[in-house]
Amino acid sequence: MAHHAPEEGRFGRFGGRFVPESLVPACQELEEAFANAWADPEFLSTYRRILADYGGRPTPLTECRRLSEQLGIRLLLKREDLAHTGSHKLNNVIGQALLTKRMGKTRLVAETGAGQHGVATATAAALFGLQCTVYMGETDVRRQELNVFRMRLLGAEVRPVNSGSATLKDAINEAMRDWVGSVEDSHYCLGSVMGPHPYPWMVRELQRVVGDEAAGQCRSATGEDPDFVVACVGGGSNAAGTFAGFVDTKAALVGVEAAGGAAVTNGVLGVVHGMASLFIQDDAGQILEAHSISAGLDYPGVGPEHSFLAESGRAKYVSASDAEVLDAFVALGRTEGIVPALESAHALAWVMKEAGREIPSGSTVVLTLSGRGDKDVAQVMEMGII
Amino acid sequence: MTQTLAPQSLEETLRSARDRGKKLLVPYVTGGFGDDWPHLVAAVAHAGADAVEVGIPFSDPVMDGPVIQETSRLALQAGATPSSVLADAAREQPGVPLVAMTYYNLAFRAGLERFAAQSHDSGFSGAILADLPLDEAGPWLAAAQAQSLATILLVAPTTPPERMERICKASSGFVYGVGVMGVTGERDALSRSAVEVAKRLKAVTDLPVLIGVGVTDADQARSLCEIADGVIVGSALMRRRLANQSAEEVAEVVAGIRRGLDRG
Ligand SMILES: Cc1ncc(COP(=O)(O)O)c(C=O)c1O
Numbered sequence A: 001m002a003h004h005a006p007e008e009g010r011f012g013r014f015g016g017r018f019v020p021e022s023l024v025p026a027c028q029e030l031e032e033a034f035a036n037a038w039a040d041p042e043f044l045s046t047y048r049r050i051l052a053d054y055g056g057r058p059t060p061l062t063e064c065r066r067l068s069e070q071l072g073i074r075l076l077l078k079r080e081d082l083a084h085t086g087s088h089k090l091n092n093v094i095g096q097a098l099l100t101k102r103m104g105k106t107r108l109v110a111e112t113g114a115g116q117h118g119v120a121t122a123t124a125a126a127l128f129g130l131q132c133t134v135y136m137g138e139t140d141v142r143r144q145e146l147n148v149f150r151m152r153l154l155g156a157e158v159r160p161v162n163s164g165s166a167t168l169k170d171a172i173n174e175a176m177r178d179w180v181g182s183v184e185d186s187h188y189c190l191g192s193v194m195g196p197h198p199y200p201w202m203v204r205e206l207q208r209v210v211g212d213e214a215a216g217q218c219r220s221a222t223g224e225d226p227d228f229v230v231a232c233v234g235g236g237s238n239a240a241g242t243f244a245g246f247v248d249t250k251a252a253l254v255g256v257e258a259a260g261g262a263a264v265t266n267g268v269l270g271v272v273h274g275m276a277s278l279f280i281q282d283d284a285g286q287i288l289e290a291h292s293i294s295a296g297l298d299y300p301g302v303g304p305e306h307s308f309l310a311e312s313g314r315a316k317y318v319s320a321s322d323a324e325v326l327d328a329f330v331a332l333g334r335t336e337g338i339v340p341a342l343e344s345a346h347a348l349a350w351v352m353k354e355a356g357r358e359i360p361s362g363s364t365v366v367l368t369l370s371g372r373g374d375k376d377v378a379q380v381m382e383m384g385i386i
Numbered sequence B: 001m002t003q004t005l006a007p008q009s010l011e012e013t014l015r016s017a018r019d020r021g022k023k024l025l026v027p028y029v030t031g032g033f034g035d036d037w038p039h040l041v042a043a044v045a046h047a048g049a050d051a052v053e054v055g056i057p058f059s060d061p062v063m064d065g066p067v068i069q070e071t072s073r074l075a076l077q078a079g080a081t082p083s084s085v086l087a088d089a090a091r092e093q094p095g096v097p098l099v100a101m102t103y104y105n106l107a108f109r110a111g112l113e114r115f116a117a118q119s120h121d122s123g124f125s126g127a128i129l130a131d132l133p134l135d136e137a138g139p140w141l142a143a144a145q146a147q148s149l150a151t152i153l154l155v156a157p158t159t160p161p162e163r164m165e166r167i168c169k170a171s172s173g174f175v176y177g178v179g180v181m182g183v184t185g186e187r188d189a190l191s192r193s194a195v196e197v198a199k200r201l202k203a204v205t206d207l208p209v210l211i212g213v214g215v216t217d218a219d220q221a222r223s224l225c226e227i228a229d230g231v232i233v234g235s236a237l238m239r240r241r242l243a244n245q246s247a248e249e250v251a252e253v254v255a256g257i258r259r260g261l262d263r264g
Helices: A021-038 A041-053 A065-071 A089-102 A116-128 A138-143 A145-153 A168-182 A199-222 A237-244 A304-312 A322-336 A342-354 A374-383 B010-019 B037-046 B066-077 B082-088 B104-110 B112-121 B138-146 B161-170 B192-204 B218-224 B235-242 B247-263
Strands: A014-018 A061-064 A074-079 A107-112 A131-137 A157-161 A186-188 A228-232 A252-258 A268-272 A274-279 A315-320 A364-369 B024-030 B052-055 B098-102 B124-129 B175-178 B209-212 B230-233
Touching (some): A014 A268, A014 A304, A021 A041, A021 A199, A021 B161, A041 A089, A061 A199, A065 A074, A089 A116, A089 A199, A138 A145, A237 A304, A252 A304, A315 A322, A322 A342, B024 B066, B024 B247, B082 B098, B098 B104, B175 B192, B192 B218, B218 B230, B230 B235
Parallel strands (some): A107 A186, A228 A252
Antiparallel strands (some): A014 A274
16 A cells, blocks of 8 residues: 555556546546645645644544453544544545645535535535535435535535435446536545546545554554454445555454445456446346445445455455444444444444454454444434334 | 348448448437337438447446436346347348447456457447546457457547547547537537537548537537538437337438438
């Protein structure tokens, strides 16, 4: 996970830039703009300053005392739920909004699943005086009502998407269609480590602050590197940013997918949404719908670097079922007073299941809590499980 | 279904028509949409097409607007697969070259060699892969060439001059000028970018230059063909199909565009 761009946007046999010709020049422009910006001390200091005095970074690494005791491990949470707007998504969006300004563009287009990336994009648009259009599947508009209103409150236009499964995959299709027609003045602010080069590389770099901070914080707190580093995986941005801080340590890296959208576990190599990666698809190559309780993980593909890390064996990918996730969602609130996003609860569900088994007792585990659960409270309330 | 039909060379057919002073017309039909779609392929062919573009429906068509998204969805719902569309397209003897239009994942999943062979063996002369740009096209170009299948590459209004020349060198059959910055769908007026792309392409290539995306009626087709060698018309036909017009009614629209082009 070096900082510089992977050659031709490839991570092993994954990645690349498979977009309609209309978008090729924009991807090239973006690649160049990001490469220059990321090597420009002034850009870096502006980005870091905004993340600090606007975004609330660094976020803490919280030691879970009661839950650790129950599980027989030492569990440390990287608290992205405490970042402004309530998730890790802001790290990426601040960087891309700064780039948008640098490229002289005036409008952000984004897709969103859980609404967290949409809210972060709407926030950055407000902060930088940019226009903002967010595409969101109709299914997600319904289950993440609160975030839809937040985006509108922030001045963004939210366009519901009816096509296909009306979830994240279809929102991405629609955002790409918008971008094909608006590329001259609009930047596609993609929310995860996916899509055509340079997005998977760029978004990972913009999220590596999570892993870099956590690695330092873990050493200060425990005197050493953790045994396990765990994060949930939708497209894979919080996991990629987290792993970037630990890839050169002894830590086992574990990505947790939703059981109904487990592209690394159940996917096959394909080329969709601009990238060669693993996708859940039928024998003919038609992409199948994912199904997950959490809108943010309801995606049938995964970012190319995760496919590569899985194939090379450096990281391992597992999945958690909706039921396990709900248990973890409740457990964290009741033991630590923290209500996690349903997405983040996937990572916790795996740790709770494997503590004392695959995770030997006494292990130190750093888990990225990618977001807070306020957005999910209404959905869980309706399920009547409490 | 096995076709013994040897595919006509797309490029030879189009070049010779153009060199006789004819303007080229390539209608688009979504494969698998409507029970009688192979009949529609033949009907538009007989109404004056120089080739027919047959869409193989894909679950995530990012270059397509609402009309072709919908026909693709309905075709998939009716059970269309890449194999069934390839096998059935020439069933009613269209008599003009057929070009498959789809997205890369379907060729990739089948295996590039296999997909190219299957296209050729079903009587197809060429293929357009909407999300496969020049830089990533190497493996496909090799597979297609081995089957004498033309690969039509796209050029967009945003494509810079030097890149445009490289695309034209790698393209065969014809070169597809994307008329507007946007996805497929009808437009009220001919956009300036369509004329501009046509001019730029004609200045750098001897390949037949066809303009598609946003070409809606005979008037637009005719004024574009003052510069371009031809046009591709899709959504304007598929919209009528979605409104339940018969193959003959749709073919009549194609015939109208043909008459417009021939009048010059
Ligand atoms: C809180 C939270 N975590 C995780 C994700 C999944 O995205 P990624 O895998 O890119 O981190 C989302 C996406 O919406 C999210 O809102």
